[in-house]
Amino acid sequence: MALTAVPKKRVLPGKPAKPGKPGKAGKTGKRGLPYLLIAPAGLLMLGFIAYPMLSVVYYSLQHYNVTKPWRNGYAGLENFREIFFEDPLFWQTLAFSAKWVVAEVGLQLLFGLALALIVNQTFIGRGIARALVFSPWAVSGVLTTTIWILLYNPSTGLSRYLADVGIGEYGTSVLSDTGTVFWAAVLAELWRGVPFFAILILADLQSVSKDLYEAASVDGASRFRQFWHITLPHLKDAIILSTLLRAVWEFNNVDLLYTLTGGGPAGVTTTLPLYVANTGIEGHDFGYASALTTVAFVILLFCSILYLRLSKFGGDDK
């Protein structure tokens, strides 16, 4: 890293040749400094992201199961063959993950956008309204589960009080019914996830030029047209980026489903990462879990690139 650490400590300050190009001018004597500064981050990421990832690729080619030591050793592509051709759980959990990500990201974006547009208006009580509607952002997946278990409880939850006033039936248990459990989980996650989009979109809305709206309204454009032709194009990149980040995040989201449904009932809410974690840590089958991980990485990478391409991210600016 610090190969070029230089004896001369003090470089004459000042005389920035080109103000717009930081660092290049004037400080030739400090070439080691940027490397020194990124070293801690770089080392941490090498040690705890890059190395584990490489080890995943290595183990994916191995049979490695502590409970079946006699089988351990080089496996070639055996694990991958098993995943694609002999493992119905892989396809089932992958399909569920895809359904979960699409439903969550789509709905969160829709509600988050609407919410951001509302709290971007000027009205009385805006500050407190923002703080309140954004607050579930700070809540964890397990806490969301805690709260929604209380709400969904068949005997003391919300359904009981709704039944009291004639809506629905007593004893409705949305979490143990395979038909309702998906939407019950989606709703709980929506409660927590909408603020993320609302916050990011609201932040981006702050930089829309007011002049554009003024000009548009002088020209008699309706509010809907202003939204369609000014607001939405402005938000485009932020929306693409946040949906992508959120998609990865929701794919990755194990907390809520693990605690709310435990992957059940009857395995219908098991996501791919949950299946991987179960295989690797509870099933002790590191080799197979690593192969699953590798496959999931590739799928994610492929989807991300495809999405960025199709959405023409950053296309307008350049």
Added chain:
Amino acid sequence: MTAALAEKGTHVPAPADGETPPPAGGRQRRRRPADQPPRWQIYLPLGLYLLFTLIPFYWMVLFALRPAGSTSLVPWPVTFEHFEKVWSERSFGTYFLNSTYVGIASMVMTTVVALAGGYALARFRFRLKNAFMLALLCSQFIPGALMLVPLFETFRNLQLINSLWSVIIAETVFQLPLSMILISGFIKNVPESLEEAAWVDGCSRLRAFLAIVLPMLRPGLIAVGSFAFVHSWNHFLFALMFLSSQDKQTIPVGLNTLIGADSVDLGALAAGGVVAAVPVVIIFAFIQKWLITGFSAGAVKG
């Protein structure tokens, strides 16, 4: 509404559209009535959404404060028996300390490491810079849940399994990329000429940074730091998988134990939830304004 407008003396007759002079009050932003949707279009959806947000919170507080077996919709008479139970019997006191420790340690580590790296990215050009930026961006697409198995192996090799430091390191590593990108965006927003002026006055780079740049980064650092704290306070999987003994567990794992109990004690569960929620909700209330300005500093586009 009209009353409120009149009170500020800014009520402008509606048809006077284009050339209305800015209102005398000054506080009211200059917007034409035609630009503003009717009030009910704001308050009605907002009110509905507020109900959706707040009823779940209320439900938890209700269960935490009313006696077991009560079906009243108001927590009266108030009881604290559930809190006493989770805090001592269910070891939430220990969990709370562990979570605080993990949260603060990973917040400090994330902020300091990201500040150093972010400064390098914002102020220097160096050969590995683009590669490093690319690595940061790519790491955003690596799901932590998929890293559980290899990380478990890594920490076992380092003999950090069942040590809080496994969780702290893992949290820091996964918080770092985004924090660094955000911080370097904040630093770019501080004009470099300010620093250069300080160098001319004889300050070292470090002193100039501490005296000039750091104070201007405060809102951004608060946002990034609390982000890191809230994130690791909330994180469940790493703690669940890496910490095996009960005295090392964190609050989310404790909650999970309550959820998974054979017969769920709803009062205790709700009280545990309140304990988990209070710190992050308080932090959130303080930082939520900075969060908006922090993100809108153009950092995401950095």
